[in-house]
Amino acid sequence: MKGDLLSMASLQLSPTNFPSCWPAPVRRRCQPVRCAAGERQALFDRIAPVYDNLNDLLSLGQHRIWKRMTISWSGAKLGDRVLDLCCGSGDLTFLLSEKVGSSGKVFGLDFSKEQLSVASSRQSLRARPCFENIEWIEGDALDLPFPDSYFDAITMGYGLRNVVDREKSMREMLRVVNSGSRISVLDFNKSLQPLSSSFRDWMIDNAIVPVASSYGLAEDYAYLKSSINDFLTGAELEKLALDAGFSNAQYYEIGAGLMGNLVATR
Ligand SMILES: C/C(=C\Cc1cc(O)c2ccccc2c1O)CCC[C@H](C)CCC[C@H](C)CCCC(C)C
Numbered sequence: 001m002k003g004d005l006l007s008m009a010s011l012q013l014s015p016t017n018f019p020s021c022w023p024a025p026v027r028r029r030c031q032p033v034r035c036a037a038g039e040r041q042a043l044f045d046r047i048a049p050v051y052d053n054l055n056d057l058l059s060l061g062q063h064r065i066w067k068r069m070t071i072s073w074s075g076a077k078l079g080d081r082v083l084d085l086c087c088g089s090g091d092l093t094f095l096l097s098e099k100v101g102s103s104g105k106v107f108g109l110d111f112s113k114e115q116l117s118v119a120s121s122r123q124s125l126r127a128r129p130c131f132e133n134i135e136w137i138e139g140d141a142l143d144l145p146f147p148d149s150y151f152d153a154i155t156m157g158y159g160l161r162n163v164v165d166r167e168k169s170m171r172e173m174l175r176v177v178n179s180g181s182r183i184s185v186l187d188f189n190k191s192l193q194p195l196s197s198s199f200r201d202w203m204i205d206n207a208i209v210p211v212a213s214s215y216g217l218a219e220d221y222a223y224l225k226s227s228i229n230d231f232l233t234g235a236e237l238e239k240l241a242l243d244a245g246f247s248n249a250q251y252y253e254i255g256a257g258l259m260g261n262l263v264a265t266r
């Protein structure tokens with residue numbers, strides 16, 4: 001499986017953005033794969049055309065607030081070089097771009113070609129001057145094409161739950177983030193409160209899946225429920241970060257306990 005994942009291509013990846021000691025990325029095509037990672041990649045490719053609209057509809061626009069909180073916790077500031085991991089259609093990437101401004105640099109990395117294509121067309125449509133600081137990279141969160149200590153901040157929205165190896169993903173984030181800098185990881189909160197988890201499961205069964213089924217995507221959205229149940233609690237996420245080597249980790253429940261944000265400092 002590692003071999004398959006290593007065959008990720010790199011989009012618009014300019015060697016000039018890397019120190020000269022860093023090998024130039026090789027342009028390769030993604031291979032269709034049948035492993036768990038390949039199935040998830042295919043799922044995110046399939047849902048790409050409706051992903052943004054469904055997020056707005058299903059969360060009643062609330063996901064925009066949760067994403068702004070994630071940016072704020074990342075500590076990204078003007079002039080920084082930052083990474084949005086598992087960027088999908090780019091919501092967090094665009095917010096980071098505004099935050100670091102034209103003197104900064106933002107990399108949006110994802111393994112779904114279709115999600116990146118939506119992100120790139122949104123970039124052309126909105127055409128704000130600072131958006132020129134964005135570079136989209138088709139790549140693997142488990143094998144990042146960046147040197148050690150390269151970033152001043154990292155964000156990851158709804159990504160950690162979807163990668164096939166969370167420990168490895170955490171170790172990769174630790175490797176590429178600067179000492180003293182932060183990662184800010186937004187995802188569903190695997191709540192220990194029965195009322196909160198019942199409400200979330202009820203929402204998925206009775207709102208999310210029925211709406212998604214009208215686009216022929218019922219199964220893809222039903223995956224949400226099992227993936228949240230297989231995910232980690234806030235305390236487990238803090239432990240994951242500390243075990244990987246972060247010096248500090250704090251988990252915040254947000255959105256009435258439906259969502260959570262892990263903030264860890266290297
Ligand atoms: C932001 C949302 C979904 C992101 C998302 C993440 C994934 O990992 C996926 C995997 C596979 C398919 C799709 C996705 C995916 O879309 C939408 C979240 C919706 C919430 C479950 C429902 C929120 C309900 C309330 C209206 C919010 C009210 C909050 C208020 C503060 C009380």
Ligand SMILES: C[S@@+](CC[C@H](N)C(=O)[O-])C[C@H]1O[C@@H](n2cnc3c(N)ncnc32)[C@H](O)[C@@H]1O
Nearest residue numbers: 044086087088110111112115140141157158162
């Ligand atoms: C639910 S979407 C989140 C998109 C965006 N961050 C957001 O907040 O809306 C999850 C994204 O993670 C990406 N992803 C999952 N595993 C990945 C991996 N190993 N490497 C790169 N991207 C991955 C998927 O392609 C998908 O675009």
